[in-house]
Amino acid sequence: MQEPVMSEVRVRFAPSPTGYFHLGSARSLLFNWLFARRHGGAFILRIEDTDRTRYHEEAVSDMLDGMRWLGLDWDEGPEVDGPYGPYYQSQRLSLYQDYAQRLLDSGHAYKCYCSLEDLEQMRREQQQRGLPSGYDRRCRTLTARQQAEREAQGMVPVIRLKVPLMGTTSFHDLIRGQIEVQNEKLDDLVLLKSDGFPTYHLAVVVDDHLMRISHVLRADEWIPTTPHRILIYDALGWTPPLFAHLPIILSPTGQGKMSKRKTVDADGREYNVLIHEFRAAGYLPEAMFNFLALIGWAYDDKTEILTRQQIIQNFDLTHVSSAPAKFSYDKLDWMNGVYIRSLEVDDLAGRLLPFLSRVSPDVDVETVRRITPLVQERLTALADVVAWTDFFFTDKLDLEPESLIEKKMTAEQAIQVLEQSYQVLGELPTFDEQAIEAGLRAKAEEMGLKARQFFGTLRIAATGKRVAPPLFGTLAILGREKVLQRVARARELLVS
RNA sequence: GCCCCCAUCGUCUAGUGGACUAGGACACAGCCCUUUCAAGGCUGCGACGGGGAUUCGAAUUCCCCUGGGGGCACCA
Numbered sequence: 001m002q003e004p005v006m007s008e009v010r011v012r013f014a015p016s017p018t019g020y021f022h023l024g025s026a027r028s029l030l031f032n033w034l035f036a037r038r039h040g041g042a043f044i045l046r047i048e049d050t051d052r053t054r055y056h057e058e059a060v061s062d063m064l065d066g067m068r069w070l071g072l073d074w075d076e077g078p079e080v081d082g083p084y085g086p087y088y089q090s091q092r093l094s095l096y097q098d099y100a101q102r103l104l105d106s107g108h109a110y111k112c113y114c115s116l117e118d119l120e121q122m123r124r125e126q127q128q129r130g131l132p133s134g135y136d137r138r139c140r141t142l143t144a145r146q147q148a149e150r151e152a153q154g155m156v157p158v159i160r161l162k163v164p165l166m167g168t169t170s171f172h173d174l175i176r177g178q179i180e181v182q183n184e185k186l187d188d189l190v191l192l193k194s195d196g197f198p199t200y201h202l203a204v205v206v207d208d209h210l211m212r213i214s215h216v217l218r219a220d221e222w223i224p225t226t227p228h229r230i231l232i233y234d235a236l237g238w239t240p241p242l243f244a245h246l247p248i249i250l251s252p253t254g255q256g257k258m259s260k261r262k263t264v265d266a267d268g269r270e271y272n273v274l275i276h277e278f279r280a281a282g283y284l285p286e287a288m289f290n291f292l293a294l295i296g297w298a299y300d301d302k303t304e305i306l307t308r309q310q311i312i313q314n315f316d317l318t319h320v321s322s323a324p325a326k327f328s329y330d331k332l333d334w335m336n337g338v339y340i341r342s343l344e345v346d347d348l349a350g351r352l353l354p355f356l357s358r359v360s361p362d363v364d365v366e367t368v369r370r371i372t373p374l375v376q377e378r379l380t381a382l383a384d385v386v387a388w389t390d391f392f393f394t395d396k397l398d399l400e401p402e403s404l405i406e407k408k409m410t411a412e413q414a415i416q417v418l419e420q421s422y423q424v425l426g427e428l429p430t431f432d433e434q435a436i437e438a439g440l441r442a443k444a445e446e447m448g449l450k451a452r453q454f455f456g457t458l459r460i461a462a463t464g465k466r467v468a469p470p471l472f473g474t475l476a477i478l479g480r481e482k483v484l485q486r487v488a489r490a491r492e493l494l495v496s
Numbered sequence: 497g498c499c500c501c502c503a504u505c506g507u508c509u510a511g512u513g514g515a516c517u518a519g520g521a522c523a524c525a526g527c528c529c530u531u532u533c534a535a536g537g538c539u540g541c542g543a544c545g546g547g548g549a550u551u552c553g554a555a556u557u558c559c560c561c562u563g564g565g566g567g568c569a570c571c572a
Contacts, residue, residue: 301510
């Protein structure tokens with residue numbers, strides 16, 4: 001691929017605000033952004049809100065929030081504006097109408113008076129007879145008089161593109177090479193709807209041209225619409241931008257693409273799809289960035305963890321794969337863990353705080369800071385911190401008496417463990433990690449119990465959990481008073 | 497049904513005709529470490545969908561088949 005001249009690169013991401021910001025969008029968006037940053041070009045955000053029936057109020061803010069969270073800034077678009085605005089298509093309606101008229105005048109388009117019912121019936125018949133579906137062009141040959149008759153009846157037309165009946169339309173895809181389609185397979189698509197709004201096809205061409213977009217990077221699923229796109233450029237006498245079609249992201253099961261809805265695996269487990277869901281679950285934006293970049297693109301044959309700068313500097317369309325990719329939550333979890341482990345303790349504690357504050361009002365910064373090193377290498381996502389450490393912030397432990405008795409131990413021994421621990425811990429001159437460990441180990445040995453048994457019983461008494469952060473550090477942070485209280489309560493439970 | 501795209505371990509991928517007994521990562525299994533769980537270390541399992549053709553030589557180029565995915569709206 002030829003290296004584009006730096007100043008010429010202008011790419012855009014153009015979502016339609018019909019739903020929440022999801023993974024598939026995020027990946028397309030990221031690749032566009034990377035391409036712009038890699039080539040020192042401009043990244044433009046344009047809102048394609050031409051479908052009033054599917055418009056979703058919160059969609060735009062959800063996307064902007066998600067972009068800010070991922071650190072993807074835009075040079076032109078909502079909130080920042082720019083020389084080619086407005087950047088909402090709903091504010092550009094007269095533009096599309098002008099160009100639609102222009103196509104009508106030049107004979108590249110025509111008015112179609114077919115009703116939605118007509119079209120539906122036509123499709124049904126085509127389906128039944130096994131014919132390829134598509135508009136049958138019955139209004140393409142209407143005479144001026146026939147048109148006037150329909151207008152007189154109050155029929156409001158749409159404007160359709162006059163697709164050439166013969167020949168082929170082709171384009172060069174930067175990732176896939178030459179793609180060619182026979183014009184006879186293309187139907188006369190609607191450019192302007194009867195409500196005066198443009199369809200996607202018209203609006204996108206007009207805006208990409210007027211906004212001087214140089215490269216269009218978008219998902220695979222758009223390939224079939226590209227020849228139509230090219231034809232509209234031709235009809236307007238414009239030069240199309242360069243296209244690159246990105247491999248689609250498939251759900252983990254491989255049964256279809258990642259949609260805006262929840263995906264469910266074979267066991268019926270639900271997975272996150274929306275960006276704000278990943279955020280709420282405690283995936284780090286830097287991990288999401290890294291992971292998304294690696295779906296369909298690779299830096300080399302071994303590097304997985306890359307900084308934002310490394311990715312920008314090395315991003316390259318020639319290394320974008322053309323095969324679809326299944327999304328792997330396992331690998332994302334692994335990568336998020338890697339990023340969590342690499343954080344400075346203060347940084348991580350700061351990110352953990354909101355998750356804990358949400359479940360308990362008594363959470364204090366200092367305690368979170370002390371707890372953080374205990375859980376850092378155990379977290380898959382930030383929200384996991386709650387399950388790991390909630391016992392620090394509440395005295396309501398769910399204790400089952402039987403759970404206090406470790407394997408190959410009698411109830412009598414468990415009681416002994418608790419009583420002896422109570423005594424040892426009560427008498428320690430200082431209640432720090434080292435002193436606690438030394439005192440308890442000596443006692444365990446004296447009693448002839450395995451560390452596993454002794455500490456297991458104590459762990460459950462202090463935390464209510466069979467699996468918990470390292471015991472000695474945990475006890476030190478809980479403090480002597482709470483620990484003794486919990487040990488005593490556990491003993492009561494066993495005795496009664 | 498019609499059109500289009502795609503094809504390397506279970507998954508993400510490296511691979512751009514000889515450096516390939518095909519490399520890495522996730523997942524999985526085993527061992528080590530170990531107070532639980534992790535993390536970490538080591539080892540293992542594991543792929544070029546099939547058939548032709550081109551070539552001295554093919555994972556890599558071409559064709560066919562098969563399989564998977566996507567698209568066929570007055571949605572984007």
